[in-house]
Amino acid sequence: MEVKRAEKVVIVGSGLGGISAAISLAQEGFQVQMYEKNDRIGGKLNFLTEKGYTFDLGPSILTLPHLFEDLFSRSGRKLSDYVSIRTLRPHWRNFFEDGTVIDLLPEPEAMALEAEKAGEDPAAVRGFLKYSGELYDLVDSGYFQQGLDDSRDFRKFYGLLQFPKFDLFRSMHGSVCRHLKSPYMRNIFDFFIKYVGSSALRAPAFMNCLPTIQFRYDLWYADGGMYNIARGLGRLMEELGIEVNLRSEVTTIGSSGDRVTHLELENGRKVEADIVVSNMEVIPAYRRLLNEDEPFMRKLRKFEPACSGLVLDLGLDRKYPQLAHHNFFFSGDQHDHFTSVFQKRVLPRDPTIYLVAASRTDPTVAPEGCDCLKILPHIPYIREDAPISRAEYMEFKELILDKLERMGLEDLRKSVVFEHVWTPEDILQNYYSNKGSIYGVVSDRFRNFAFKAPKRSTRYGNLYFVGGSVNPGGGMPMVVLSGRNAARMISEDHPV
Numbered sequence: 001m002e003v004k005r006a007e008k009v010v011i012v013g014s015g016l017g018g019i020s021a022a023i024s025l026a027q028e029g030f031q032v033q034m035y036e037k038n039d040r041i042g043g044k045l046n047f048l049t050e051k052g053y054t055f056d057l058g059p060s061i062l063t064l065p066h067l068f069e070d071l072f073s074r075s076g077r078k079l080s081d082y083v084s085i086r087t088l089r090p091h092w093r094n095f096f097e098d099g100t101v102i103d104l105l106p107e108p109e110a111m112a113l114e115a116e117k118a119g120e121d122p123a124a125v126r127g128f129l130k131y132s133g134e135l136y137d138l139v140d141s142g143y144f145q146q147g148l149d150d151s152r153d154f155r156k157f158y159g160l161l162q163f164p165k166f167d168l169f170r171s172m173h174g175s176v177c178r179h180l181k182s183p184y185m186r187n188i189f190d191f192f193i194k195y196v197g198s199s200a201l202r203a204p205a206f207m208n209c210l211p212t213i214q215f216r217y218d219l220w221y222a223d224g225g226m227y228n229i230a231r232g233l234g235r236l237m238e239e240l241g242i243e244v245n246l247r248s249e250v251t252t253i254g255s256s257g258d259r260v261t262h263l264e265l266e267n268g269r270k271v272e273a274d275i276v277v278s279n280m281e282v283i284p285a286y287r288r289l290l291n292e293d294e295p296f297m298r299k300l301r302k303f304e305p306a307c308s309g310l311v312l313d314l315g316l317d318r319k320y321p322q323l324a325h326h327n328f329f330f331s332g333d334q335h336d337h338f339t340s341v342f343q344k345r346v347l348p349r350d351p352t353i354y355l356v357a358a359s360r361t362d363p364t365v366a367p368e369g370c371d372c373l374k375i376l377p378h379i380p381y382i383r384e385d386a387p388i389s390r391a392e393y394m395e396f397k398e399l400i401l402d403k404l405e406r407m408g409l410e411d412l413r414k415s416v417v418f419e420h421v422w423t424p425e426d427i428l429q430n431y432y433s434n435k436g437s438i439y440g441v442v443s444d445r446f447r448n449f450a451f452k453a454p455k456r457s458t459r460y461g462n463l464y465f466v467g468g469s470v471n472p473g474g475g476m477p478m479v480v481l482s483g484r485n486a487a488r489m490i491s492e493d494h495p496v
């Protein structure tokens with residue numbers, strides 16, 4: 001923090017990507033101002049409190065907390081002084097239609113027992129996790145840590161000889177099947193793709209690095225609810241002198257030639273800027289704030305949105321003791337689930353459902369003796385050519401409740417004392433994400449080979465992007481990386 005720089009950076013949006021960029025830039029000596037349309041920071045890291053229940057409206061699984069720790073340690077502080085986090089056991093509980101229940105645990109001996117329960121050779125699971133770890137190390141060394149943005153960066157950093165190590169010619173599912181025989185284990189490890197809202201059938205095999213994020217670095221929860229992470233980061237921003245403007249929607253990023261010059265706010269105010277960082281996703285920002293022409297927008301089509309979700313929060317007047325903190329209720333036909341959501345782009349007939357019962361481990365989030373559930377099936381992003389009506393989403397909600405009641409949550413409907421539902425349209429309105437996407441850009445080997453948009457604008461020299469629509473993509477730790485890597489890029493582009 002010794003260096004003071006002359007440039008003023010303005011950030012559009014206060015999602016975790018924007019926050020990470022703001023903190024990292026302030027640490028590099030830049031003067032930073034943030035403009036957020038909502039009345040609190042955090043973006044999708046959001047919460048709802050009602051009738052004694054507290055729900056995480058967005059993320060509920062924290063992984064790779066060391067990336068968050070970095071933001072604090074670079075200012076000589078400790079994450080633990082700002083937010084209390086802890087690991088969870090099991091990581092996930094997996095329920096199947098035939099009554100089989102399998103837990104995921106990072107301890108090899110415990111996981112071996114679960115593998116046997118699933119009819120899988122524990123050595124095969126160990127072999128798969130070793131393969132996953134090797135992929136993680138490879139992806140982490142360049143793509144994550146160096147902030148590589150395209151195939152040219154990849155060639156330069158990795159060299160052509162390393163390319164085969166990425167398992168380039170298989171899908172994620174193809175490689176899962178090469179290692180694992182049991183249909184239960186295949187379904188579970190395919191569903192790690194949920195971390196980036198994509199399809200295991202379409203994602204490249206190197207996305208099998210995802211289980212390592214959990215098995216090597218553990219799975220974490222923030223006491224009192226995940227929003228406490230945003231509160232902690234908010235405190236750090238305040239201490240670093242970052243100016244945060246809430247209820248300040250940016251309507252235009254002004255430009256002159258190949259430079260951006262200022263922001264215009266909804267209230268008519270103009271904010272001059274030397275550098276702009278957009279945490280609004282790339283496609284909506286170019287379309288709505290910069291008003292780019294169609295030929296330019298067409299080039300961005302490959303950065304198709306990841307899936308959206310139906311976010312269903314239920315406050316119950318009872319507990320379901322069979323639930324762990326994190327639970328998955330698997331589709332009877334996960335192939336059909338993936339194909340429906342990501343190829344046909346229709347509501348799946350039998351989705352795999354993610355269900356969080358934070359009240360299992362945190363007594364502060366529900367009244368005594370009660371559970372609070374967040375239920376999240378992945379569903380297609382909004383299609384303007386074939387919109388899904390609210391009535392159809394509500395019918396889909398009933399299908400979800402039917403499935404959960406059938407798979408053991410008896411009388412679930414009768415136990416509900418509070419209900420809150422968000423459709424993709426609500427997600428779009430709240431965060432302005434592209435077509436209601438919840439994880440930014442999809443990872444698809446045929447569309448973009450899992451590359452997201454680059455962090456530096458290809459059109460304006462002093463415009464940068466952070467968050468789920470740029471590399472390395474969606475999910476809390478990844479957007480934190482995007483912010484850190486964009487800040488490093490900005491510092492290098494603007495030497496003192």
Ligand SMILES: Cc1cc2nc3c(=O)[nH]c(=O)nc-3n(C[C@H](O)[C@H](O)[C@H](O)COP(=O)(O)OP(=O)(O)OC[C@H]3O[C@@H](n4cnc5c(N)ncnc54)[C@H](O)[C@@H]3O)c2cc1C
Nearest residue numbers: 013015017037043044058059060061250280467468475476
């Ligand atoms: C239901 C759900 C569950 C999830 N589960 C997990 C999980 O368990 N674990 C995990 O790691 N990740 C999860 N994610 C993904 C994770 O939340 C996101 O990838 C991440 O939080 C997105 O951060 P971001 O930086 O891309 O910005 P966002 O969170 O999208 O924030 C962008 C911000 O910019 C603001 N903004 C946009 N346009 C403007 C404008 N014009 N003017 C002013 N402000 C503007 C928005 O209001 C918003 O605050 C989940 C997401 C959702 C929605």
